[in-house]
Amino acid sequence: MEPYKLSLAEAARLMRDGSLTPTRLTESLLDRIDELEPRVDAWVTVDRERALEAAEAATREAADGVFRSPLHGVPVGVKDIYYTEGVLTTMGSPLFAGFVPDHDADVVKALKGTGAIVLGKTETTEFALHDPAPTRNPWNTGHTPGGSSSGSAAAVSCGMAPLAFGSQTGGSVVRPASYCGVVGYKCTYDLLSRGGVYPLSWSLDHIGYMARTVEDAKITLRTLRPDLPEGHKVDGPPRLGLLSGYFKENASDEVWRGFEKAVGKLWGEGAQVVDVKLPESFKTVPSVHRVIMAVETAAVHEDMFRERADEYREYLKGFISSGLLVPATAYLRAQRIRGQIIGDMVRLLKGYDCLICPSTVDTAPEGLEWTGSPAFNAPWSLTGLPTVTVPSGLSGEGLPLGLQLVGRPSGDMSLFEVAAWCEKALRFPHEPREPHTPK
Amino acid sequence: MSVDGEKEYIRMVAETARSTWGDEAAQQFMNHIEGTAKAVYEVSNYPLEASTEPVTKMRPEA
Numbered sequence: 001m002e003p004y005k006l007s008l009a010e011a012a013r014l015m016r017d018g019s020l021t022p023t024r025l026t027e028s029l030l031d032r033i034d035e036l037e038p039r040v041d042a043w044v045t046v047d048r049e050r051a052l053e054a055a056e057a058a059t060r061e062a063a064d065g066v067f068r069s070p071l072h073g074v075p076v077g078v079k080d081i082y083y084t085e086g087v088l089t090t091m092g093s094p095l096f097a098g099f100v101p102d103h104d105a106d107v108v109k110a111l112k113g114t115g116a117i118v119l120g121k122t123e124t125t126e127f128a129l130h131d132p133a134p135t136r137n138p139w140n141t142g143h144t145p146g147g148s149s150s151g152s153a154a155a156v157s158c159g160m161a162p163l164a165f166g167s168q169t170g171g172s173v174v175r176p177a178s179y180c181g182v183v184g185y186k187c188t189y190d191l192l193s194r195g196g197v198y199p200l201s202w203s204l205d206h207i208g209y210m211a212r213t214v215e216d217a218k219i220t221l222r223t224l225r226p227d228l229p230e231g232h233k234v235d236g237p238p239r240l241g242l243l244s245g246y247f248k249e250n251a252s253d254e255v256w257r258g259f260e261k262a263v264g265k266l267w268g269e270g271a272q273v274v275d276v277k278l279p280e281s282f283k284t285v286p287s288v289h290r291v292i293m294a295v296e297t298a299a300v301h302e303d304m305f306r307e308r309a310d311e312y313r314e315y316l317k318g319f320i321s322s323g324l325l326v327p328a329t330a331y332l333r334a335q336r337i338r339g340q341i342i343g344d345m346v347r348l349l350k351g352y353d354c355l356i357c358p359s360t361v362d363t364a365p366e367g368l369e370w371t372g373s374p375a376f377n378a379p380w381s382l383t384g385l386p387t388v389t390v391p392s393g394l395s396g397e398g399l400p401l402g403l404q405l406v407g408r409p410s411g412d413m414s415l416f417e418v419a420a421w422c423e424k425a426l427r428f429p430h431e432p433r434e435p436h437t438p439k
Numbered sequence: 440m441s442v443d444g445e446k447e448y449i450r451m452v453a454e455t456a457r458s459t460w461g462d463e464a465a466q467q468f469m470n471h472i473e474g475t476a477k478a479v480y481e482v483s484n485y486p487l488e489a490s491t492e493p494v495t496k497m498r499p500e501a
Contacts, residue, residue, distance in 0.1 A: 284485050287478035294475045318471035321460065325452055325472065330479045337485055 003028035005432055008074055008162040008216035015062060015073050022062065022073030026055035026117055029075050032432075033119075033160045039141055039435050040158060041134045042151040044080045045088050046120040051075065054117045061115070069223045072115030077155045077164030079148075080121040081128050082108055083196040091198050092124040092133060092148075095304065095311050105196025107165060107207060107224070114223050119161055122151030125371060128167055128200045129297070131313035132371055137180060138433040139399055143364040146176030147371030149210070153180040156210040159432025163220060165209045168381055169200045169293060171360075171374025173208030174389045178359035178402030179372065181391045181433065182210050183423070185217045186377075188410050189384030192224060201296035203335075204289070204381050212430040214390065214423045218416040231413030234353070237270035238418045241352035243406075245278045246285075250375055252362040258401040259358040262392035262426055269425040276355065279344035284337055286375070289382045291326060291334040298323030342383045349385075349408050353418045359389040359402030376404060386412040388419040391428040398436075400428075445480045452476035 003011065003025045014020035033046055058073040067073075078084060081091050083101035085108075090096045103109075108118060123133035125148040135150040137143040138158040145154040149166025153176035156164050166173045168186045177184020185208055192207035199205055211217045221228070242263065248256055267273050298305075298320045305312065305320050312320070349355060361373040380387045385406050392403040403422060407415030456465040456472045465472065 284481060287481040290475060290478040291482050294478075314467075315471075318468035319475075321456070321464075321468045322471040322475035325455055325459070326475060326479055330483050333485075333487070334482045336487055337482060340487070 004032040004159045006162065007213050007430060008211055009213065009219060011162060012070050012074060016067065022055040022058035022117065023052070025073065026051055026075050029119060029161060036158055036160065036435055039437065040136050040138055040154050042122055042155040042160060044090055044121045044123055044151070047087055047118060051117050051119050058115050058117060068113070068115035070219050071111065071223045073117065074163060075117040075119045075161055076111060077119055077122045077152055077161040078108055079152050079166045080124045081167060081198040082165065084108055084118065084121065087121060089121065092126045092128070095308060103196065106193035108196070110224055122149070122155055122164055124148050124150065126313050126316055127198065128169065128172060129319065130315040130371070132368055134368065136368065137364050138435040139181060139364070141435055141437045143366050143399065144179065144368050144371050146179035146364060148172040149176050150371065153177050153182060153184070153210050156180070156182045156212060157433050158435055163209060163211050163216060165207070167197055168206045168208045168377065169204045170289070170381055171377030173210070174377045174387055174404060175360050175372055175374055177210045178389045178400060179364035181400030181428070182212055183214055183217050183391070184208060184210050184389040185221070186380065186387045188386045188412055191410065191412060199300050201293045201300070203296060204293055206381060214388065214416055214420040217388065218413070218420070221412060221416070228413055231415070231417040234417045234421045237272065238353035238421055239272040239274065240266065241276040241348065241355040242273050243278060243355050243357040244275060246282060247357040247376060250361055251358050254395050255358050255360065255362055255401060258393050258395065259403070262403050266422060266425050274352070276348060279348060281337065281341045281344050282379070285341060285379045285382055288334045288337050288341065289378045291330055292338065294319060294323030295326045295331045338382060345383050345385065346409060354415055355406040357404050359404040363395045363397065363399040363401065380406055385409060386415050388415055390419055390423045390426060392426050393428065445477065448480045449473050449476045
């Protein structure tokens with residue numbers, strides 16, 4: 001088997017037993033990028049020379065029996081809003097064209113320390129907001145891969161990298177992961193450091209990443225946060241709280257049908273699935289999220305916007321302008337309501353291993369002008385609760401659907417246990433996707 | 440919260456936008472201005488109870 005087809009866990013096992021080297025794996029992935037990048041456009045920078053140097057160093061260490069961690073020799077992609085020492089970091093904006101940081105983001109530094117290999121920088125929407133990247137969805141290159149972590153999702157989906165990092169403020173990890181048929185994980189707020197990741201909205205920004213299996217996602221978190229307690233083992237079928245209400249009202253018919261079908265499979269495998277009623281405070285989520293994000297985004301960009309407004313793309317320009325007009329008291333009130341929503345959701349979670357809902361409102365929209373709605377992910381960016389999306393099936397058009405699992409605060413490792421159980425029940429193939437371009 | 444109150448608030452914010460950035464620029468961003476103003480109006484009119492607010496827990500006796 002070509003090494004690019006391996007999941008992270010499979011590649012790590014083969015490197016441990018000596019039948020695969022980090023260099024061979026990296027070369028295979030770089031070949032895959034060369035082959036597919038003209039059709040997918042997932043990368044801003046492929047850092048070929050440095051990746052091969054790091055792979056050779058990892059190979060020498062492995063030959064001496066030195067494995068720094070389960071990620072030793074594993075190539076990863078990193079969204080282009082993460083600072084990377086000596087490597088172009090554009091934030092998806094002409095304002096940062098040519099910017100080369102002199103240090104790594106905390107996560108990048110940690111990854112390098114574990115022996116992982118940074119392959120390069122993946123495409124992002126402008127400053128991780130709305131104005132789209134050029135990336136195409138491997139499942140149908142006429143459709144968006146979602147955003148803002150567009151390149152990371154597409155790269156993992158078609159086998160350019162087994163693991164790629166993104167960030168989420170609204171729905172920027174879970175949505176593209178779902179659209180591209182891969183596993184996506186957004187951590188509990190601040191469980192992984194945001195240091196060196198260009199902010200969009202400080203109190204809403206989260207680290208997240210994409211992988212092709214839940215096992216890979218779990219290994220990654222365990223490696224980056226070895227101090228976390230083991231997750232609660234799922235000995236039998238889990239107890240799942242099914243969120244309808246807001247989610248059923250806003251989902252497309254096809255997404256909701258697909259969700260019900262997925263729930264049917266989980267139920268068929270023995271899961272207890274219980275309808276739960278969302279708290280009254282939940283109805284304010286879209287407005288509370290918008291007020292906080294508009295103000296914080298405006299504050300992040302205020303100085304640069306004053307000097308160089310014309311260099312911003314249209315959506316971000318308008319969003320910043322709107323945030324500059326929000327009264328301070330409204331921002332603070334939004335934060336106070338947010339506290340109530342968090343409390344209500346944590347109480348709701350108490351009776352369940354996790355909550356479930358569809359990962360997205362619709363399947364990946366056609367065209368590259370819009371990256372889709374974050375409406376099913378923003379509640380979890382607002383509440384800081386950990387989420388995992390697991391591919392759950394295909395639409396009539398052959399586009400992926402996702403099941404979103406929502407866990408307790410800092411219950412990320414336990415959430416992976418439930419996600420792995422669901423992944424097994426749903427049986428979605430995790431091999432890399434050959435990009436499909438309709439005639 | 441009333442429909443008229445919301446409309447009036449959005450109108451006031453749009454007016455502020457025009458006087459801040461000029462008619463042309465404000466018009467260009469009007470979807471954002473109105474969308475955020477609508478959200479602000481909803482947030483500003485959502486009833487809060489001190490007893491259920493996390494900030495209240497900062498009081499030792501709470």
